[in-house]
Amino acid sequence: MECKRIEGFLIDYIHDDLGPAENELVRRHLLECQDCTKKSKEYEQISKIFEEQAQTQPDPKVLDNLSKIARDELERNNPPFWKRWFYFPILVPALSSIIAISAWIYYENQNLIYSPDETFYSRDVMAKKIPLNEDPNLPEIQEETVSNLESRSGRVLSDRPNPASLPDTGKKSRIQEEAINTDETAPVKEMIARRDVKEVDKSSEYKDDLFDKFETKPLNRPVPKQDTAAEDESIEVGMLAEGTLEEKADQEFREHKGKTQRAGSYSSSESTYKYKLNLALKQKKEGNCEASIKTNEELLKASPPPPDSVKEISYLSLAECYEKEGEWENAIINYRNLQKAAPDQTDFAKEKIKYIRQQTRLLKK
Amino acid sequence: MVDTAKNIDLTDEEAMVEFQNGNAGAFDLLLKRHGSGLLRFIMKMTLNSKSNAEDLFQEVFVKVIEHRKKYDGNKKFTTWLYSLARNHCIDYLRTKKNKQNFSLDVSFSSGGTNGPVTLETLESKERNQEEILIDKEIKFQINLGVGQLKEEFREVFLLREVEFLSLKEIAEITQVPLSTIKSRLRYAYNNLRDVFIKAGFFDLKKKPERGVEKSYGM
Numbered sequence: 001m002e003c004k005r006i007e008g009f010l011i012d013y014i015h016d017d018l019g020p021a022e023n024e025l026v027r028r029h030l031l032e033c034q035d036c037t038k039k040s041k042e043y044e045q046i047s048k049i050f051e052e053q054a055q056t057q058p059d060p061k062v063l064d065n066l067s068k069i070a071r072d073e074l075e076r077n078n079p080p081f082w083k084r085w086f087y088f089p090i091l092v093p094a095l096s097s098i099i100a101i102s103a104w105i106y107y108e109n110q111n112l113i114y115s116p117d118e119t120f121y122s123r124d125v126m127a128k129k130i131p132l133n134e135d136p137n138l139p140e141i142q143e144e145t146v147s148n149l150e151s152r153s154g155r156v157l158s159d160r161p162n163p164a165s166l167p168d169t170g171k172k173s174r175i176q177e178e179a180i181n182t183d184e185t186a187p188v189k190e191m192i193a194r195r196d197v198k199e200v201d202k203s204s205e206y207k208d209d210l211f212d213k214f215e216t217k218p219l220n221r222p223v224p225k226q227d228t229a230a231e232d233e234s235i236e237v238g239m240l241a242e243g244t245l246e247e248k249a250d251q252e253f254r255e256h257k258g259k260t261q262r263a264g265s266y267s268s269s270e271s272t273y274k275y276k277l278n279l280a281l282k283q284k285k286e287g288n289c290e291a292s293i294k295t296n297e298e299l300l301k302a303s304p305p306p307p308d309s310v311k312e313i314s315y316l317s318l319a320e321c322y323e324k325e326g327e328w329e330n331a332i333i334n335y336r337n338l339q340k341a342a343p344d345q346t347d348f349a350k351e352k353i354k355y356i357r358q359q360t361r362l363l364k365k
Numbered sequence: 366m367v368d369t370a371k372n373i374d375l376t377d378e379e380a381m382v383e384f385q386n387g388n389a390g391a392f393d394l395l396l397k398r399h400g401s402g403l404l405r406f407i408m409k410m411t412l413n414s415k416s417n418a419e420d421l422f423q424e425v426f427v428k429v430i431e432h433r434k435k436y437d438g439n440k441k442f443t444t445w446l447y448s449l450a451r452n453h454c455i456d457y458l459r460t461k462k463n464k465q466n467f468s469l470d471v472s473f474s475s476g477g478t479n480g481p482v483t484l485e486t487l488e489s490k491e492r493n494q495e496e497i498l499i500d501k502e503i504k505f506q507i508n509l510g511v512g513q514l515k516e517e518f519r520e521v522f523l524l525r526e527v528e529f530l531s532l533k534e535i536a537e538i539t540q541v542p543l544s545t546i547k548s549r550l551r552y553a554y555n556n557l558r559d560v561f562i563k564a565g566f567f568d569l570k571k572k573p574e575r576g577v578e579k580s581y582g583m
Contacts, residue, residue: 011551017532042558042567049507050526056408058400062419066426070384070392073430 002029003036010036014044273299273306280317289321296321312342319352328360377442385433396426399443402528403450409523410454412512421457425450443530448538451520458516503566510560514553521546522553 006029012018013026030037280295296318299306306314319334335349335356375383375391377398383391403425408418428449436445511519520539524530532550536543561567 008551011554012547039558042561043554045567046554046557046561047526049503056401056405056415058404058422059419062423063396063400066396066423066430067389067393069427070430071389074387074389 003033006030006033006036007039010040010043014040014047270307273302273310276302277306277310277314277317280314284317284321289324293318293321293325308341312338312345315341316345323356328356331356378438378440381433381436381442381445382438385436385438392430395429395442395446399446400426403446406447406523406528407450407454409508409511409527410451410516410520411457412508421453425453428453441534443528444534444537447524447528447530447534451524451538454520455516506561506564506566509564510557513560514556518549518553518556521549522557525550 006026009018009022009026013023016023018026030040276295276299280292280299283289283295284292296314299314300311300318305311315334315338319331319338322328322331322334332353335352339346339349373394375394377395380391380394384395400422404415404418404422407413407421407425408415411418411421413421425446429446432449436442511522514522517539521535524535524538525532530538532543532546536546539546541549
């Protein structure tokens with residue numbers, strides 16, 4: 001009975017897997033029992049003989065083949081990174097969405113530059129692209145208004161650059177420029193007009209006609225070539241429309257200034273020139289020739305230098321101010337500068353210089 | 366074979382996880398560590414020649430490659446490996462139904478001796494020849510004894526005595542209770558002892574002890 005019980009422990013005993021108590025129990029039994037001792041030794045021999053079994057190495061070809069299979073399997077299930085990345089299903093819609101959103105934001109920003117508040121920008125831009133005679137939206141009366149205004153203001157604009165080809169200056173700036181031109185040239189024409197007094201009576205009629213049209217129609221169109229025959233008529237208009245046109249242009253220019261600023265830095269330097277020029281003209285009109293001279297000189301020294309159209313008016317204004325002040329030499333210098341800035345005014349300038357010299361001679365006598 | 370030096374410090378479990386993550390070198394390491402033991406187990410379990418056993422060996426490792434994602438890194442690798450091998454061997458034995466037609470050790474059968482070597486023959490040879498013949502006889506007896514065991518006893522005995530797995534691991538591999546494993550192991554020992562006694566194995570072992578200083582290591 002005891003041997004049968006001990007036999008159950010014998011295998012664990014030879015493997016030394018028994019607890020201390022059981023191990024001691026088996027050890028004592030083996031000291032007493034010959035049969036169990038013999039059996040234990042036989043078990044040990046069996047165990048030992050299997051332990052000593054030489055290891056059987058697999059054929060190297062088999063191992064190489066298995067290694068290759070493993071690599072092929074890994075490569076098949078783990079494609080290169082770029083391939084996994086490219087075929088990753090979620091990336092396709094994600095990337096498409098990102099591209100679409102980016103494109104939308106980009107074009108949205110592009111549109112913001114020409115926002116509805118700045119429609120005059122768009123119109124000016126369009127004016128560059130659509131020739132005057134092809135613009136279906138241009139009313140006939142508008143052209144007529146401009147033509148009347150300019151022809152009657154005494155300006156010969158045929159040699160001036162077409163506004164449609166100028167940089168975008170805005171509708172109101174153009175109005176102001178025209179108004180200034182009208183205002184500025186009026187005194188000069190006045191002297192010429194004295195030679196032809198019989199046409200003066202017509203001027204009031206032209207004036208009324210001009211303002212009616214000016215108030216209803218914007219002057220944002222290129223000016224057609226001026227017929228020189230209209231020069232005489234323009235003298236009177238220039239004389240009478242002088243102050244009123246200037247004020248109107250000035251007011252509209254200021255209203256427009258806010259919009260221009262919102263629109264960014266677009267033509268900011270030109271706006272500054274116009275503003276200073278207008279200020280100088282206003283000062284001159286108020287009789288403050290000294291301030292006007294100072295403003296004009298600041299304007300002419302500005303960097304970058306103002307365009308010839310601005311210089312022309314500025315020199316003329318300066319010359320007249322000096323003339324009023326009795327500084328004949330400075331007046332002559334500025335009339336000469338006027339010739340350089342506006343070659344089409346050469347005759348006028350020469351005439352003025354000649355007139356000043358006659359006056360100085362008379363005064364000397 | 367690819368260089369496994371970079372992975373040499375990895376445990377079996379870490380190497381298998383590395384292999385799961387795409388490190389082929391880790392697989393080579395496992396192959397190197399367990400190739401020999403697994404082939405021996407398959408040979409004795411299926412009672413096949415080396416060349417036949419190598420086919421099964423290759424199939425088992427192909428299973429390891431294909432089912433690598435099923436391996437749980439928290440479990441011992443040898444348990445998982447020998448589970449695959451054991452199941453594959455059982456499938457093979459059942460499919461071929463070659464339990465009775467097993468060829469014993471090929472090295473023995475191809476060694477020029479047909480059939481068991483008798484004690485009388487051994488005693489009539491010179492000393493060196495006698496040792497060789499004893500070795501062959503022992504091998505034969507071992508294979509005979511193991512071959513005579515039923516599958517369930519043989520697998521337990523081989524896993525315990527040849528692959529040195531613990532009883533707990535064997536219980537996991539074979540998916541039977543630990544007590545059953547113990548009784549199966551005891552039964553296998555008793556059967557082998559009977560076979561060896563009948564073949565005079567223990568008497569054979571005594572002879573070198575008396576006359577020749579020879580161990581039975583092969």
